[in-house]
Amino acid sequence: MTEVSSLTGRLLVATPALADPNFDRAVVLLLDHDEKGSLGVVLNRPTPVSVGDVLEGWAELTGEPGVVFQGGPVSLDSALGVAVIPGDSTERAPSPSSRLRSSRGDPIGWRRVHGAIGLVDLETPPELLAAALGSLRIFAGYSGWGPGQLEDELADGAWYVVESEPGDVSSPVPENLWRAVLRRQRSELAMIATYPDDPSLN
Template structure:
């Protein structure tokens, strides 16, 4: 591991929060793995057996209309498929932000993650979801951790855990989601908001 990987000292100096569905995993400045450098991962499931999540800030060049016609009408711009992670890239994961005042517990096609942030049942139709969902994002694939793996990575300082905002899932094309999430954290994390994915680019 390179000597510049100092995140164990940076992140471990902060108050530790346990991951749970609806929380964000924010990759450490200088994340060693290129697959997760400057990524923001939304946790979908976390228990003793495994952890599942989707990377929120990796957009593909594939238009959503080309692979799931009709769903683009609900999608936030840019209306492209996003890359949720390296596992099962042929599978689709749908996330959405509900309209204000929607009773998520009474909607059979929604699974609450946090606030107005929901996991979508993609067996539903866009017409089923339109009355309750303000905007959606579709992800190809997901990230997965084996039992204890994520806990070890957090202990090492690879990830910072923080609550998600609904707007994190539907961020605009020009947004730097990693930097934006870092800037709203306690000091000293905002100081690293412009940390490059590749140190050679600095």
């Protein structure tokens, strides 16, 4: 079996041709991708549910809009926290709070996924992470692909793969994220951002 090049930390941006309604105009942050499969969260599917209604302790740490996002169609009864830690926390000088950091220098309760983006252990007392977090999003459910499944979808032209930016996780206007991510690309993808919501009306 050929080795899979990891796309962890990259964005999957749904192409206009993607027919699955779960992923219409979706922007997915890949949290894990290897030969065993892929796991990510949809960044632009806010729900009407307030974070305070389900995870009260974390509500003050989430940015606007302060709602739970639907991370995907899998395990909708489970919650995932994705947070950005400003700066490279592995190079910080020791501080009084250093006892709250792991041996790698990352805050306790936060596991680096890619760059400044990481997963939050929601069992951790929120106050232990409050000072370190730059932004936090709570997701209900996730998006998952079995071995080779995402590669097949990529070959079929279902997704564009682009670099993520830390600000993507906490976009204050998530409904504009699909166009915003495409618009910043230095390629023909920037033109796709103008694709009409309903091509039949064009």
